Amino acid sequence: MTLSATPAPVRARSRGRLGVHAFLLVVSLAFLAPLLLAVYASLRPYEETAKYGYFSLPRHLSFDYYRQAFVDSGMGKYFVNSLVIAVPGVLITLFLASFVAFAVARLRIRGGTVLLMVFTAGNLLPQQVIVTPLYVLFNKIPLPYWMSDSLTVYDSYWAVIAVQIAFQLGFCVFVLAHFMRTLPVEILEAAIVDGAGVWARYRRVTLPLCRPALAALGTLQFTWMYNDFLWGLVFLSDGDKLPVTSALNNLRGQFFTDYNLLAAGSVLVALPTILVFLALQRHFIAGLTLGASKG
Known part of the structure; x- marks a missing residue:
């Protein structure tokens, strides 16, 4: 008794899968090359x-440029500045966005679709268009001294975060x-039967189910x-x-730039x-794929 050959559809699927993996490998290397x-x-x-x-081929390898880049550029304080801007910005953005999304998707408020279209249309506005109006506006909005050294929104972290x-x-x-909208409606209906209010349905039911999506968005927003x-x-007019x-x-010289040092700083x-990304990788991937698998 002779074994039958591999069916043609199976061989075609195998070749197609190898082609997809080869393509993804080439694209990954192209993105990782720089x-x-x-x-x-x-x-x-x-x-x-x-x-x-x-x-x-290298003749000599060392980490000297990393130490020099960190010290010469004063990178430590700039790291703190970026975290002061990015961390509150991400948390506030996710909180407000999840609250609005819950109202639009689950409370079925009047005009929810129009509201969602307005929020989406805001992303189509080129940011550079409103630089001058915002600059003038932030210079006229006062802040107490403990929130801003300039006593206005301008030259404060609040301006960038906002x-x-x-x-x-x-x-x-x-x-x-x-x-x-892909989450089962029965879960919220059961919460309503149990007497859960709007805040409880948002915080105790919806947010835990949205953890993968929030992690994916948090990773993108932080980046x-x-x-x-x-x-x-x-x-920000203050260089510090x-x-x-x-x-x-700060790593660029007036007449000469050491691009290897600049690469270390980058x-x-x-x-x-x-x-x-590495810390949230599992949730990030789940957030990208979970919604697509829902009917």
Whole structure:
């Protein structure tokens, strides 16, 4: 008795799967190539790459550039500045977005669809268009001395945090509203029967089920707010308050720039976002795929 050959549909699926994996591998390497090249360059002396090229084999590897980049740029205080902006910005954005999304998706308020369209349309507005109006406005809004050294919103972290929240809120509302609509209605109906109010249904029922989506959005929002440079440059006149992305400019010389040193500084700046992604990787992937699998 001879064994039958592998059916043609099975072979076709196997070839198709290999093709998909090969394509994903090529795309992944294409996205990782700049980061890997920056890490490789940051470990080599500039004189070596200037003589032999960036794609040559290394003669000497060390972490000296990382120490020099951290010390010369004063990166420590800039890290703190970025965290002061990004962490409250992410938390406030997710709280407000989840509350609005819950009202739109679960309370069936009048005009909820129009409200969702307004939040979504806000993402279509180019940010640079309102730089000048916001600059004038923030200079006229007073704040107490314990909230701002300038006694106005301008030149305070509140200005950057407020703008970040305003521009990221629409995207988060859009994603969370669609995610909440995939949740079983029977769960909320059971909570209503048990006497749960609106706040209890939001905090005790809906939010725990949205944990994957919130983790995915939190990872994206932290990356975007942490890496932002425009709003800090526009609304912060005090150099000691600038975000960490501005620290890289301190590594550029007036007549000469050591690009290997700049690469080391770039890797250091990127480390927090990489650590956040690794910490929330499981929830991030679940948040991207769970909503798609719901009918």
